[in-house]
Amino acid sequence: MTEEQRNIAQNIGKIRERIGAAAKSAGRSAENIQLIAVTKTASATDSRVVALAGLKDLGESRPQMLFEKASLLADASIRWHLIGHLQRNKVAKTIEKTHLIHSVDSIRLLEAINLEGRKAKKTVDILLEINISQEPEKHGFAPSDVPETLETISHLSHLRVRGLMAMASRDGGRAAARKDFAAVRVLRDKHSHNLPENVSLDELSIGMSADLEEAILEGATMVRVGRAIFQTTA
Numbered sequence: 001m002t003e004e005q006r007n008i009a010q011n012i013g014k015i016r017e018r019i020g021a022a023a024k025s026a027g028r029s030a031e032n033i034q035l036i037a038v039t040k041t042a043s044a045t046d047s048r049v050v051a052l053a054g055l056k057d058l059g060e061s062r063p064q065m066l067f068e069k070a071s072l073l074a075d076a077s078i079r080w081h082l083i084g085h086l087q088r089n090k091v092a093k094t095i096e097k098t099h100l101i102h103s104v105d106s107i108r109l110l111e112a113i114n115l116e117g118r119k120a121k122k123t124v125d126i127l128l129e130i131n132i133s134q135e136p137e138k139h140g141f142a143p144s145d146v147p148e149t150l151e152t153i154s155h156l157s158h159l160r161v162r163g164l165m166a167m168a169s170r171d172g173g174r175a176a177a178r179k180d181f182a183a184v185r186v187l188r189d190k191h192s193h194n195l196p197e198n199v200s201l202d203e204l205s206i207g208m209s210a211d212l213e214e215a216i217l218e219g220a221t222m223v224r225v226g227r228a229i230f231q232t233t234a
């Protein structure tokens, strides 16, 4: 193992400790919080180190990068998560390669995924990305779009919604992140009744390196961590 690889393994240990401590203060079990390693800034070699350290859920924000790493690391039994914007022309390959698409952000994309799912004879697991901070440069459904979106999804037989995904406001710091994550939880709770058969909102994919504690306090079931794993303190 190189110095850098040892560093990555140590960083994963520290993240697991942070998750454990946050779960404890939230009165939750750390087992119900899945750590996803975001490899978008990492080489395929460093991504493999993560899998060797026992962390098998990896996330990429660009479909093309996900495809490349998935084929380079095909032997490592990784479950790939797409966490960034997906264009419709990449849907077919994406559903073939991914375990979960976190970043479904439009009705047209929902329809495209459903169509490709039908062709591939599979039911595709997704999360709905919510633009909770309502920043115009961000992707995601507006909170007010959720009821209409769920109604559309009830007619899409090759999709299964597992929950919601969101990011905190860009420069707000931890206090603002907590507020954003609380708003996601409230939105989820508000819509948790009378859901269509192919929708559950159990999963909340919220929290990154800088704000995973806030996310866990607000009910995160998945945290997506990049920098805190791959940064190497020289």
Ligand SMILES: *Cc1c(COP(=O)(O)O)cnc(C)c1O
Pocket (backbone or CB within 6 Å): 038, 040, 061, 083, 084, 167, 208, 209, 210, 224, 225, 226, 227, 228
């Ligand atoms: C990059 C990225 C992350 C990881 O962020 P870090 O600050 O590096 O932990 C999580 N989610 C999404 C959608 C990202 O693009």
